[in-house]
Amino acid sequence: MVTTTNPEYLLSLRAVREQNKRIYECVKSGKLQHFDIDLDKMEEVVRFVTLLVKRDFDDPSEMPSHSRWRHFDAGEQPRIKQLLASMSSSSALDKAKRLIDLFVISILLDTSPLHQWGYQEKSTGRVYRRTEGVAVAVLEIFKTGLFSSDPGDPYRVDAAALADLTVDDLANGFQISAKNTLVGLEDRVNLIQHVTETMKDYSSLFSSKDKTSSRPGNMLDYLLSHASTVRSNKSSAVQMETLWSVAILLGELWAQGSKVGDKLMGDVWHCEALKSTGNSDCYLPFHTTTQWICYSVIDILETVLSVTVDGKDQLTPLTEYPNGGLLLDTGLLVLKKRDLESGLSNYRRNSLLPGQPKIEVAPMFDINDSVVIEWRALTIYYVEIVASKVREKLRSKKHLTLPQILEGGIWNAGRELAEISRPNTQEPPIVIKVNYAWLLNIDY
Known part of the structure; x- marks a missing residue:
């Protein structure tokens, strides 16, 4: 049996589902520290998600897969399709490489709530916020060639260009001003430098065949x-x-997740709730950003190259705001009173800082708080159950995959409930405060 103090195991994909299923030990024994579970709400959650799918899709099997691709097409604008059309002289392989460049850099620059920041698209004049805003902004920056070191080949992202990226470059690209602020801009540039070094360190994976560029x-x-x-x-x-x-x-x-031995583990965290059940191995891996990259690369492989990925069903629901928010906004998860009061106090203190949200008060916790760790584990466990029950309700002639149900149902349901419950900010029912000092190099 593999113990959860094994770093290789904790960095694996199978550990995500296996370890987060253990949160049910806490549910059964009544040892959850921060949440109560109301399973009477399960049918209501499933019904709501199912109705949204039926509203939006005549044929549920036509639901797209969960992928960064969907965010680029915000406002029902087929921006990626248009981008691909502009590359008509490129091979399918080259197109796929360019999309991976774009999707990866977009995902890595979209690492926290963005509060009041917004991006105004030049061609339409529409303003997009949060994750869609980042996607549209990064696409516009990508098309200017800022991420490419070759002026004759602007539609790519390479290490040489990223190494020269400055805070001013990113500020201009994201339309930063005194009225349109973005917290952690310098740290986002540092994050990009981390990616640059990674591509250099693993040149066998990211270098071109002629060794002239790393992408x-x-x-x-x-x-x-x-x-x-x-x-x-x-x-x-x-x-x-x-x-x-x-x-x-x-x-x-x-890098501030958990340290096992002398090894920094990334998005792996110690769960106090599991410790309360008598477990000595209490590490929970989430690997949300890595899974998000995988979902998106798979979408590109299947759509552009008709290449399949065997074993993609090993991927789990992501611990994103809409997924976890759905469980809270429907009442399936209920934050315990003492934690609610503590989180609201955190929010009020944070609201005194420049550029931080000050309306529609919601409980706030740091990314490493045990409340957040427990919430993320419960999200993976219960969203998978919701997805399975939604699949049964829809009874599609074709098998509905988890990525489809996440994209066409659960994620949309979470976002819509956030818009209804908190129309001014559309924030999740719990706000996670990100400390960019934690975005450091990981020891593999």
Whole structure:
């Protein structure tokens, strides 16, 4: 049996589902520290999500997969389709590499709540906020060639250009002003430098065949040529484990998660609730950013290259705001009174700081707070149950995948409830405060 103090295990994908299922030990024994569970609400949650899917899709099997792609198309604008059309002279492989470049840099620059920041799209004049705003902004920056060191090849992201990226470059690209602020801008640049160093350190995965550039998109050469990849005349199949081994190098940013031995583990955290059940191994891995990269790369592989990924069903629900928020806004999860009061006090203190939200008070906790760790574990566990029950309700002729139900149902439901419950900010029912000093290099 693999113990949860094994760093290799904690960095694996299978550990995410296996370890977070253990939160049910706390539910059964009544040892949850911060939340009460009202399972009478489960049917209501499932019904709400199912109704939204039926409202938005005549055929549920047409639901798109959960992927960064959807955020680029905010406002029902097919921006990625238009971008691909502008690359008509490029091969499918080259197009896929460029999209991976774009999606990865966009995901890594979208690492915290953005409060009052917004991005006004030049072509439409529309203002987009939060994760859609970041996606649209990064796409516009990408098209200017800022992320490319080759003026003749602007549509790419390479290490040489990222190494020269400045705070002013990012501030201009994100339309930062005295009235449109973005917390942690300098730290986002530092994060990009971390990615640059990672691509250099793992040149066998990210360098071009002629060794002239290092790019996220070059992972395709490694994936498609890997010994585990199944190739045929019609298509290829990449193994999930192979994709995971690359994505985790880019996605594990949280150096302040847990330290096992002398090893910093990234998005892995010690869970006090599990400790209360008598467990000595109490580490819970979430690997949210790494999974988000995997979901998005899989979408590109399947859509642009018709390459499948074997084992993608190992991916879990993500601990994103809409997913966890859905469980709270519907009352399936209820924050205990003492934690609610503590979180509200945190929010009020934080509201006194410049650029921080001051309306629609919601409980706030640091990313490493045991409230947040417990919430994230419960999100993975119960969202998977909701997805399974929604699949049964819809009874589609075609098998509905977890990514489809997340995108077409659960994520949308969480966002819509946030808009209804907190219309001014559309923030989640619990606000996580991110400390950018925690975005440090990870020791692998």
